Amino acid sequence: MFSFCSDPSSLEGLAWLSCYLTTGKHIEMYWALGTVLLLLAITAPTALAFGFGGAMAARSRFLPVSLFGRAYIAIVRGVPDIAFFMFFVIALDQLFEVIRHKLKCPDWPQDIWQGNDFVVCPEAKLPLGTAPQWVHETYGFFLAVLTFAIVFGAFAANVLFGAMRAVPRAQVETAEAYGMTQRQAFWRIIVPQMWVYALPGLSNLWMVLIKATPLLFLLGIEDIVYWARELGGAKTARFSDYPHPDWRMWYFLALLIFYLLFTRVSEIVLDRIMRRLTRGQATVAGEAQRKAAA
Amino acid sequence: MSCWETIADYGLRSLGIGERLLPRSDFTLCQQFTLIGSGLIWNIYFGTLSLLTGFFLANALALGKAARNPLLRKPAEWFIFVFRGSPLFIQFFFAYFLFLQLKSVYPFLAPLTAASLGALIVLVLNTAAYSAEIFYGALMSVPKGDIEAADAYGLTGWRRFRRIIWPTMMRLGWPAYTNEAIFLFHATTLVFFSGFPTTHQKGDALYYANYFADKTFNPFVPYPILAFYFILLTLTIIGIFGAINARLNRHLPRVQQPRIRLLPQFLR
Amino acid sequence: MKKIVLTAAALALTAGMASAQTVRMGTEGAYPPYNFINDKGEVDGFERELGDELCRRAELTCEWVTNDWDSIIPNLLSGNYDTIMAGMSITPERDEVIDFTQPYYPPTASAYVATSPDADLTGVIAAQTGTIQAAHVAETGATLLEFPTPDETINAVRNGEADAVLADKDFLVPIVEESNGELVFVGDDVPLGGGIGMGLRESDTELKEKFDAAIQSMKDDGSLNELLKKWFGDDTTLF
CATH class of the missing domain: 3.40.190.10 (Periplasmic binding protein-like II)
Known part of the structure; x- marks a missing residue:
């Protein structure tokens, strides 16, 4: 990084530290930080979409759809997220490849399952065998987002399902009295009003989501915890220009501060959103806001 | 070997009772079910004990956070913030590290480095922080009318809290607390996975699921078995907490009683 | 189109x-x-x-x-x-x-490393989860202490959590060399694997x-x- 870093063994103090913290390996860790933030930014809306779909399905009047929605919510909520992370990525990956295999190579002579091996035709591989490394990484990232979204979507579905039911019945009855159809009442009355009921649950979920990111390494993403362990572990002079004893504690301390700060910022932002959403709502807090303003 | 023999050999393996060596080859479904179920004992141990202990601590913390005196309020607020704001993963790491240091200074603290005590303490503190936040929220939403009515009856201080405020706080916080209990049981799978080492191959359900996935190279059998057990566990928790919920709300008129529904309604 | x-x-x-x-x-x-x-x-x-x-x-x-x-x-x-x-x-x-x-x-030799040459090899032995060394320790009758990464097994010995660690000798050699006598090889090498x-x-x-x-x-x-x-x-x- 810096010109004076060419001979690390001669450095001391701050100069050593500045070189140490800018090694290629550390840069990878800073990138991993970005990856985690990006993953959170993409997962949150995706999980919300899954949750919305799940809640709609669970509310459906058509029994099989409703059963499906309820089963999705109940099963995923009932199982520790780690258990899913341990095999879901491989399962999803294989599912996609089987679908592509059926579409692209209908006349493939061999079985997909050969003993323990899972072999699809080369055209169906995801990503293709010729693809560069960044495509593989992006695909891995995509699978991780999808897994997170499916798991947290079930929790979101549960929250939204409750929130839809929390909208006062009188509101819907009034809408029906105005001649709205069920669909209209749902989209125009329930959906706009449910957020204020859903937000406490959703903010809680966001906090849980932030704290689930240390499990990303199970999904094949080299996240900050992976790098903290890797960089913090004791290094001998033979394999590194910057030998040091076990420093994992300091790396984990940095992670701890990062997570606490992130939580604090999230709390402040969510608090603002809550206040914004409460405005003009027929709830105690909304009433209090109105009185304070008057 | 019949399945009954397997259960006799491995049913209590996670506690160190029975066959010492884990199965090495020719893995049967029965072995996987038995050992993973055996590991579940640890999850139940961690979950139940930390929930019971954490409950009392959580009540104290919730009151502390609601206190006017900053000497009580500030520590409670910080405690809750730190434990709710950081991943359990990292808490386990620090706890293990700290316990090792303590052990080297005071040898009689050695049991802390074993998961059965050390991890339990972390889980107690963790669930106490989460539950305290729930109870604090519930305490804040106790209807003003209830307190005024208590005052009118001449109830004050501890008696007012014990008879009026606390039962209402429990009642209001209970659904969220049910969720926290479920999450806590799920979190117990992290104990051996990231924090504390296993001795004598005595591990929890995830440890054995991981063992089989590693030996059979097939994750699609042990993890779904693990999932199956946890769904049963979750249903049990919902059942117990639902019963308590019904008791907490028994004074309310039938229609107003919020039920934790077990059987979904299909026809409306 | x-x-x-x-x-x-x-x-x-x-x-x-x-x-x-x-x-x-x-x-x-x-x-x-x-x-x-x-x-x-x-x-x-x-x-x-x-x-x-x-x-x-x-x-x-x-x-x-x-x-x-x-x-x-x-x-x-x-x-x-x-x-x-x-x-x-x-x-x-x-x-x-x-x-x-x-x-x-x-075929590699595995070896035990401990902090003192008279460490008890039937005591608590650390090994990485899912390795042939872990399987071997489980069979010897010693208390097997498993960690997910090799680094943590070494740390367990350093801080006294385990009496010794069993791992591939070649992995251990540089660690022992750089430990300035803190860590030593104990007992005979164990031939494992093909x-x-x-x-x-x-x-x-x-x-x-x-x-x-x-x-x-x-x-x-x-x-x-x-x-x-x-x-x-x-x-x-x-x-």
Whole structure:
């Protein structure tokens, strides 16, 4: 990084530290930080979409759809997220490849399952065998987002399902009295009003989501915890220009501060959103806001 | 070997009772079910004990956070913030590290480095922080009318809290607390996975699921078995907490009683 | 319109097929000197150097990826990479599920390391989860203390949590050397496993033959021994 870093063994103090913290390996860790933030930014809306779909399905009047929605919510909520992370990525990956295999190579002579091996035709591989490394990484990232979204979507579905039911019945009855159809009442009355009921649950979920990111390494993403362990572990002079004893504690301390700060910022932002959403709502807090303003 | 023999050999393996060596080859479904179920004992141990202990601590913390005196309020607020704001993963790491240091200074603290005590303490503190936040929220939403009515009856201080405020706080916080209990049981799978080492191959359900996935190279059998057990566990928790919920709300008129529904309604 | 897009995609596909397939090499990246991540953040070590040379001889384009040790075999089976070079000993259990090339590293000795030479080897022994060493400790009757990464097993010995650690000797040698006498080898070496080979899917016979031939050619011209000496010192077992 810096010109004076060419001979690390001669450095001391701050100069050593500045070189140490800018090694290629550390840069990878800073990138991993970005990856985690990006993953959170993409997962949150995706999980919300899954949750919305799940809640709609669970509310459906058509029994099989409703059963499906309820089963999705109940099963995923009932199982520790780690258990899913341990095999879901491989399962999803294989599912996609089987679908592509059926579409692209209908006349493939061999079985997909050969003993323990899972072999699809080369055209169906995801990503293709010729693809560069960044495509593989992006695909891995995509699978991780999808897994997170499916798991947290079930929790979101549960929250939204409750929130839809929390909208006062009188509101819907009034809408029906105005001649709205069920669909209209749902989209125009329930959906706009449910957020204020859903937000406490959703903010809680966001906090849980932030704290689930240390499990990303199970999904094949080299996240900050992976790098903290890797960089913090004791290094001998033979394999590194910057030998040091076990420093994992300091790396984990940095992670701890990062997570606490992130939580604090999230709390402040969510608090603002809550206040914004409460405005003009027929709830105690909304009433209090109105009185304070008057 | 019949399945009954397997259960006799491995049913209590996670506690160190029975066959010492884990199965090495020719893995049967029965072995996987038995050992993973055996590991579940640890999850139940961690979950139940930390929930019971954490409950009392959580009540104290919730009151502390609601206190006017900053000497009580500030520590409670910080405690809750730190434990709710950081991943359990990292808490386990620090706890293990700290316990090792303590052990080297005071040898009689050695049991802390074993998961059965050390991890339990972390889980107690963790669930106490989460539950305290729930109870604090519930305490804040106790209807003003209830307190005024208590005052009118001449109830004050501890008696007012014990008879009026606390039962209402429990009642209001209970659904969220049910969720926290479920999450806590799920979190117990992290104990051996990231924090504390296993001795004598005595591990929890995830440890054995991981063992089989590693030996059979097939994750699609042990993890779904693990999932199956946890769904049963979750249903049990919902059942117990639902019963308590019904008791907490028994004074309310039938229609107003919020039920934790077990059987979904299909026809409306 | 749709048709045109489809043909374009098909063309792109066939074009892609013509160029050489990239062979993805899976490793753990946490087991020096076999494989580790160097200061630049790249995979480095004996296996990196050997693997690159093998690919050159077999005229393949290779790319290195790291994967958690726990799921390194399932991910190979489902095709996320094509080979494993991660200091993986050839054992009958693993051989049932995946295929191994001939060993590129002679059958290894495992060794115990402790903080004092009279450590109790039937006491608490640390080992990495899912390794042949862990299986061995479980059989000896000692208390097996398992950790997910090799680093943590060493730490367990340093801080007294375990009496000794059992691991590949070559992994332990640099650690013992650099510990300034804090750590010592204890007891006799334990021969475990049938050498270290490259793991491949059983259906990938063609790739296996290529790598087998490349390893053979490196054995024949002595370059493999050179590499072994370079990374493991002059006293290491050679072919």
